[in-house]
Amino acid sequence: DAKTTQPPSMDCAEGRAANLPCNHSTISGNEYVYWYRQIHSQGPQYIIHGLKNNETNEMASLIITEDRKSSTLILPHATLRDTAVYYCIVRQPLSGSARQLTFGSGTQLTVLP
Amino acid sequence: EAGVAQSPRYKIIEKRQSVAFWCNPISGHATLYWYQQILGQGPKLLIQFQNNGVVDDSQLPKDRFSAERLKGVDSTLKIQPAKLEDSAVYLCASSPGLANTGELFFGEGSRLTVL
Numbered sequence: 730d731a732k733t734t735q736p737p738s739m740d741c742a743e744g745r746a747a748n749l750p751c752n753h754s755t756i757s758g759n760e761y762v763y764w765y766r767q768i769h770s771q772g773p774q775y776i777i778h779g780l781k782n783n784e785t786n787e788m789a790s791l792i793i794t795e796d797r798k799s800s801t802l803i804l805p806h807a808t809l810r811d812t813a814v815y816y817c818i819v820r821q822p823l824s825g826s827a828r829q830l831t832f833g834s835g836t837q838l839t840v841l842p
Numbered sequence: 843e844a845g846v847a848q849s850p851r852y853k854i855i856e857k858r859q860s861v862a863f864w865c866n867p868i869s870g871h872a873t874l875y876w877y878q879q880i881l882g883q884g885p886k887l888l889i890q891f892q893n894n895g896v897v898d899d900s901q902l903p904k905d906r907f908s909a910e911r912l913k914g915v916d917s918t919l920k921i922q923p924a925k926l927e928d929s930a931v932y933l934c935a936s937s938p939g940l941a942n943t944g945e946l947f948f949g950e951g952s953r954l955t956v957l
Contacts, residue, residue: 770950770951771948771950771951772846772933772935772948772949772950772951773885773933773935773946773948774948775945775946775947778945816884830887830946831884831886831887832884832885832886833884834882834883834884835884
């Protein structure tokens with residue numbers, strides 16, 4: 730059961746902000762939004778997660794709408810090394826099983842020179 | 843800090859043969875995961891260990907796949923006999939504990955091709 734919907738692909742110019750959308754209209758009150766990315770031939774890499782407030786770390790910012798039905802991952806100054814598949818996931822963080830950490834097909838972000 | 847180590851990086855076998863993958867998690871991480879990633883798809887959880895006990899193996903095809911983490915540190919995933927549809931990247935991940943924040947640390951994966 731897909732809990733999130735993401736566009737299959739996006740392009741972004743190098744140096745510009747990359748805004749990756751995610752719809753999660755059936756999210757529960759205790760589910761967090763997680764973002765991972767996977768660079769070609771590497772394992773997924775954790776980026777950020779949040780519940781309802783906007784979050785920022787050294788990699789990205791996460792903007793969650795007030796109704797929590799959608800979110801946007803923002804890479805403020807995209808570089809060529811940010812070219813990757815970005816996965817948006819919803820789950821309960823303290824759940825024992827990682828089966829809830831279900832990766833969909835993600836968004837292929839291509840940063841163009 | 844050393845990351846999650848996996849070997850081999852690449853393996854080619856013929857169907858009905860067996861194969862084993864090894865994973866060494868980040869030091870001190872109690873929880874270890876094996877994922878299968880078929881080309882063009884996101885990773886799918888196969889099995890999750892907490893120390894040397896199994897937390898979730900509901901998506902592991904137990905007729906041909908097995909995994910162990912005997913001493914609660916490194917782990918092996920075995921496929922016997924392999925089928926064509928087992929061609930995939932097998933990813934190992936670890937996290938500090940069961941009640942974690944959801945941040946998993948992944949290795950680079952082992953790419954299996956079954957001919």
